Amino acid sequence: MHVFYGTTLANGFMLGTAQYPSPAILANAFKRSGASVATVSLRRESGQDRAGQDFWQLIKDLGVRILPNTAGCHSVKEAVTTAHMAREVFDTKWIKLEVIGEEDTLQPDVFRLVEAARILSEDGFQVFPYTTEDLVVADKLLHAGCEVLMPWGAPIGSGLGLNNIFGLRAMRAHFPDVPLVIDAGIGLPSQAAAAIEMGFDAVLLNTAVAKAGDPAAMAEAFATAIKAGQLAQAADPMEPRDMAAPSTPVIGKAFLA
Amino acid sequence: MKHHINSNSNTIIGTGVAGLCVARALLDRGADVVLVDRHTDAGSHACSWWAGGMLAPFCEGESAEEPVVRLGCEAADWWEAKTSAVKRRGSLVVSAARDKADLARFARRTTGFRHVNGPEISNLEPDLGDRFTKGLFFENEAHLAPRLALAQLRASVLADGATFVQDDADPDEYAQRGLTIDCRGFQAKDKLHDLRGVKGEMLVLSCPDVTLTRPIRLLHPRVPLYIVPRGDGIFMLGATMVEGHAGKHVTARALLELLSAAYALNPAFGEAEVFEIGVDSRPAFPNNLPRIRRDGNLIRANGLFRHGFLLAPAVARMVADLIFDNKTPEVMDETAA
Numbered sequence: 001m002h003v004f005y006g007t008t009l010a011n012g013f014m015l016g017t018a019q020y021p022s023p024a025i026l027a028n029a030f031k032r033s034g035a036s037v038a039t040v041s042l043r044r045e046s047g048q049d050r051a052g053q054d055f056w057q058l059i060k061d062l063g064v065r066i067l068p069n070t071a072g073c074h075s076v077k078e079a080v081t082t083a084h085m086a087r088e089v090f091d092t093k094w095i096k097l098e099v100i101g102e103e104d105t106l107q108p109d110v111f112r113l114v115e116a117a118r119i120l121s122e123d124g125f126q127v128f129p130y131t132t133e134d135l136v137v138a139d140k141l142l143h144a145g146c147e148v149l150m151p152w153g154a155p156i157g158s159g160l161g162l163n164n165i166f167g168l169r170a171m172r173a174h175f176p177d178v179p180l181v182i183d184a185g186i187g188l189p190s191q192a193a194a195a196i197e198m199g200f201d202a203v204l205l206n207t208a209v210a211k212a213g214d215p216a217a218m219a220e221a222f223a224t225a226i227k228a229g230q231l232a233q234a235a236d237p238m239e240p241r242d243m244a245a246p247s248t249p250v251i252g253k254a255f256l257a
Numbered sequence: 258m259k260h261h262i263n264s265n266s267n268t269i270i271g272t273g274v275a276g277l278c279v280a281r282a283l284l285d286r287g288a289d290v291v292l293v294d295r296h297t298d299a300g301s302h303a304c305s306w307w308a309g310g311m312l313a314p315f316c317e318g319e320s321a322e323e324p325v326v327r328l329g330c331e332a333a334d335w336w337e338a339k340t341s342a343v344k345r346r347g348s349l350v351v352s353a354a355r356d357k358a359d360l361a362r363f364a365r366r367t368t369g370f371r372h373v374n375g376p377e378i379s380n381l382e383p384d385l386g387d388r389f390t391k392g393l394f395f396e397n398e399a400h401l402a403p404r405l406a407l408a409q410l411r412a413s414v415l416a417d418g419a420t421f422v423q424d425d426a427d428p429d430e431y432a433q434r435g436l437t438i439d440c441r442g443f444q445a446k447d448k449l450h451d452l453r454g455v456k457g458e459m460l461v462l463s464c465p466d467v468t469l470t471r472p473i474r475l476l477h478p479r480v481p482l483y484i485v486p487r488g489d490g491i492f493m494l495g496a497t498m499v500e501g502h503a504g505k506h507v508t509a510r511a512l513l514e515l516l517s518a519a520y521a522l523n524p525a526f527g528e529a530e531v532f533e534i535g536v537d538s539r540p541a542f543p544n545n546l547p548r549i550r551r552d553g554n555l556i557r558a559n560g561l562f563r564h565g566f567l568l569a570p571a572v573a574r575m576v577a578d579l580i581f582d583n584k585t586p587e588v589m590d591e592t593a594a
Contacts, residue, residue: 021320023453024544052501054453058543084262157478213366 016206033219041071069096121145133167150183159187189225196229274304276440278573280321304537315369328571333399335570340408346471432555454502454538464529465490548590
């Protein structure tokens, strides 16, 4: 089940809409991906006099649920303003909250993130916070009103995959009932499958598809991997062990001297 | 409408790069041409006024689809034949060492280049010094001075018999009286509902301390930059790509990004004087490729996106082939507007 703030999604694939060679290629990628959520960033300048209207309409025409984001915001005020603009433009309470703290790694400023999450939650937003795998921060975000957490796999756009597998595993174990989405850093379908196999509810990615030579084919590759991860997770995978465990009995065989 | 239009003549509305190239192509095939525009002169109202002027089909192949590369290969010869604005010096693509993955990707996505190392880069462009150790050199690309090219093209079509009428024209009204080609770019959004604006911001700098002889592209995951030398220490710096039509002014963020990227290319740009700051909307269809539409007497050629000077010659050729030979253009769009 993929339930986020009471909304059930068909699958755990959330796909970004930035950086594609053209809106037509973006639309094809979405078609092939079957993604259930499209994230879209609002630059404040394109919100003024609704200059971005034509592009936003193309996103709306994708026919999937929209998760606007506050990409590129560095302060609480910027993020809150952008969230309000997004709510108006896309008519949704959902907001992916990004408050960037460091330019080179684009890692979240978790202090401002918690503050912005509290302000937006109190204002009726359903906040999807882009955070790290830090458990204390995660706990504070939940107290601030978040009912979903989005830990990074690796820095945005890096394609490094799941950087801190132990931290992410601990997070999953620590918050068994909170929907968790791996957001950022995914470069390959196998990494997305690994995240889902670990029990994460969804993955959110953008660059890995948008910057592939054939975005539509890569979108389908991710969709297939995420489906494989979900099937595997639901099928109760075996536990790894240190010794070999023969799949056929060897006692009584001639070579067992 | 007040203007008498000869029924044998072709009316072209819009005198940006698309309109002027169509005019040239039709005149070359013996047609009478009337040019119509709201403005009497070339200027900042046309987005081609703000263009970089790179004739770089191979580099564009990094993100553009195949027709842009193939059709763009016609551009340098065409502009060289019609104007004196073209320089054939190739183009150079570099990245900071930390962004070498972007350079590798650029190389995978393009053709028509050779790899160059640090000494080769400083040999090609001494003022880049030893700042870059790896790059791609696209030897067969060219660039032009856009405003010179527009002025020369306009002068040549007027000298060859085209007439000019100032009018804020409605193409549909003109089409009732004769063949009309709507080349208004983003202005045509009133009739082309799937046309959108993609905002671009650019700067013109004067920096006599720096000499570059060909367009340089500096790859960066967030702020890709190109810089095109205009000669005499003048450089064009561009260009942002923001979904959404342009307002009147450039944002502070765009200025910061463009200037800091230029500074990374050569710190001497910190001493440059800013001559111009420009912003406009590139007209684009959803696939970012040009389209030609025909509805009776009205032909619309639009959606040249960031490829005005690169693709206008090919689009003009296709419009002429459609008119004279009834040949369906490969970018013909049958969808109703």
